Amino acid sequence: MKEEITDKAVTFYDLEWDTEYFGVTSAKAILKRPLTLNDWDELKTRFRDYQFISIVNHNSEPINTQMIGKDTSAFLADVNIQFVKKIEGPHKKPKNITVHQSLKRNDQVIEIADFQFSKFTEDPELAKRGGDQVYRKWLLNSFDKSEKFYALSKDENGDLNGFLLHSYSDNACVIELIAVSQNFAKGGIGTSLFKAVESEAHQRGCGEIRVGTQVRNMGAINFYNKVGCKQVGCHQVYHLWNKADV
Structure with missing residues (x-):
């Protein structure tokens, strides 16, 4: 790059x-x-x-x-809210969560990845070029990668009901994507996933967890506040198209 x-x-x-x-x-x-x-x-x-x-x-x-x-002629496509949580003290990892490095392709991960907010679909030019498949590609590209980690939550039958994709950079754990099955949206799975990742990050000596989300995604904003994150940034994202060349 x-x-x-x-x-x-x-x-x-x-x-x-x-x-x-x-x-x-x-x-x-x-x-x-x-x-x-x-x-x-x-x-x-x-x-x-x-x-x-x-x-x-x-x-x-x-x-x-x-x-x-x-x-x-650029237009405002997104306002990205940045959160940070300082990692202090040991954290007990929830028993129903496992963390995997270089996870093999898992179709259950792809099936429950339903993201309602995306600048890739809200921009019409990106939408018509396959914007609705960007997060799926993101997940596919993260499998079998040593720098990518998945926290996985499974129900009593062994079926996946939530995941949290994360990586590590500059003494920080970076949350990339998190999703919970719609059938378990209110079951505390997201909190368990976050706590498991926080525990892993502490063991690795990381000082903080970082994550960003869209300003319209109130569910995510409320969730990150709930688990102790603090807002540290509010960045506008504009999209500029040189129409004559498209």
Whole structure:
């Protein structure tokens, strides 16, 4: 993955997976602080080389919001809420949860992965290019990978009723995807999965758990508050399409 940094204000890189999957040249720009006019002019020049650009405005910085709205046709596709939980003390892992590294393909995982909120389906251009299958591809690509870990919950019959996909980076455990079977949505399975991952992360010496979710996903926001996470960020995500090239 090629990455370029402009004066530490912007991280800009190609989205190679997105380019291949959606069939349009794709990139991401992460705006890490209020941009100067020079920063913005340089970034707009980069935009011309791509058909699709995801622009992440850290902490919903108003100055950047104004420039994006004034100078581009980008639209607000998502507001990503970031949570962190500090890991303190030993944690007992629930008995009904097992944690697996390099999990083999598990079709039960794919079957219960029903995610209602997704910028990949709410953006019409991505939706018509297979946006509804992105999370399925995400899961498929995570099987048999040594850097990916699954916490699995099973009922008394041995059937899977929940999973939590996570990984580790920079002394932190990163929650990627979590899902619970609709038949067990109110059974505390999500909390058990989270506690199991917290226990594993503590054993690995991690200092915190990180996770992000969409602002419209009130169920997830309430859940992460319930398990002790604190909101640390609120990032706007804009989608910019260079229509003439699509």
